[in-house]
Amino acid sequence: MSDIAERLNSIKSTLPEGVELVAVSKFHPVAVLREAYNAGQRVFGESRVQELVDKIPEMPDDTRWHFIGHLQTNKLKYLIGNVSLIESVDSLRLLEMIDDLSFRKGVITRVLMQLHVAAEETKFGFTPAELIDWFATRGFESLKATHICGLMGMATNTDDDERISSDFRTVAETRKRIIEVAPDLRGFDILSMGMSDDYQAAIAEGSTHVRIGSAIFGQRVY
Numbered sequence: 372m373s374d375i376a377e378r379l380n381s382i383k384s385t386l387p388e389g390v391e392l393v394a395v396s397k398f399h400p401v402a403v404l405r406e407a408y409n410a411g412q413r414v415f416g417e418s419r420v421q422e423l424v425d426k427i428p429e430m431p432d433d434t435r436w437h438f439i440g441h442l443q444t445n446k447l448k449y450l451i452g453n454v455s456l457i458e459s460v461d462s463l464r465l466l467e468m469i470d471d472l473s474f475r476k477g478v479i480t481r482v483l484m485q486l487h488v489a490a491e492e493t494k495f496g497f498t499p500a501e502l503i504d505w506f507a508t509r510g511f512e513s514l515k516a517t518h519i520c521g522l523m524g525m526a527t528n529t530d531d532d533e534r535i536s537s538d539f540r541t542v543a544e545t546r547k548r549i550i551e552v553a554p555d556l557r558g559f560d561i562l563s564m565g566m567s568d569d570y571q572a573a574i575a576e577g578s579t580h581v582r583i584g585s586a587i588f589g590q591r592v593y
């Protein structure tokens with residue numbers, strides 16, 4: 372078995388049933404993704420549009436792609452219709468553009484709203500209060516071709532385990548609050564949280580999707 376297959380299998384064996392593994396393959400060549408594919412992996416996460424678009428035709432048709440990076444609206448047209456989930460919707464303007472373009476192309480785009488809970492100011496996303504308010508005032512009702520499937524969040528980059536857990540807890544609690552203020556929401560089930568160094572803490576707080584890169588593929592060369 373290849374190293375990648377071995378690491379993939381050993382991570383998968385630790386995931387509880389129902390937790391989906393997104394293999395974050397950004398900055399790694401297609402040959403490496405194929406190794407993971409051959410070991411059974413189907414869902415891959417990428418953070419740059421051009422890189423993702425280049426990889427799509429090189430991988431088997433049943434590969435599912437999640438976009439997980441900050442998305443510039445001028446590049447959106449390359450993603451719509453080509454990805455199974457955009458995990459990183461970090462502004463209402465981006466959401467509206469996704470919806471318009473999806474509608475015009477005749478496709479439904481599945482997305483997650485990205486929450487900003489970490490201490491770092493550089494991380495993108497909505498505050499919990501902003502998002503709860505937007506759902507409470509039923510902003511989602513005007514969407515024509517977008518299905519909001521849940522939330523994505525990143526914890527503070529720190530050795531403080533309590534802070535990490537509390538960041539993930541905030542994401543999970545925000546999802547609950549949103550369901551309280553908009554009880555008719557359907558399919559708002561995904562909590563995408565947890566990366567190589569903190570996915571166990573994320574699962575303990577209710578993560579349904581873990582996004583793991585370096586623990587599978589090794590260090591990235593930027």
Ligand SMILES: *Cc1c(COP(=O)(O)O)cnc(C)c1O
Nearest residue numbers: 395418439566567582583584585
């Ligand atoms: C790169 C990245 C990951 C994976 O990080 P690792 O530490 O390599 O597991 C997960 N989520 C997002 C949003 C990323 O950009």
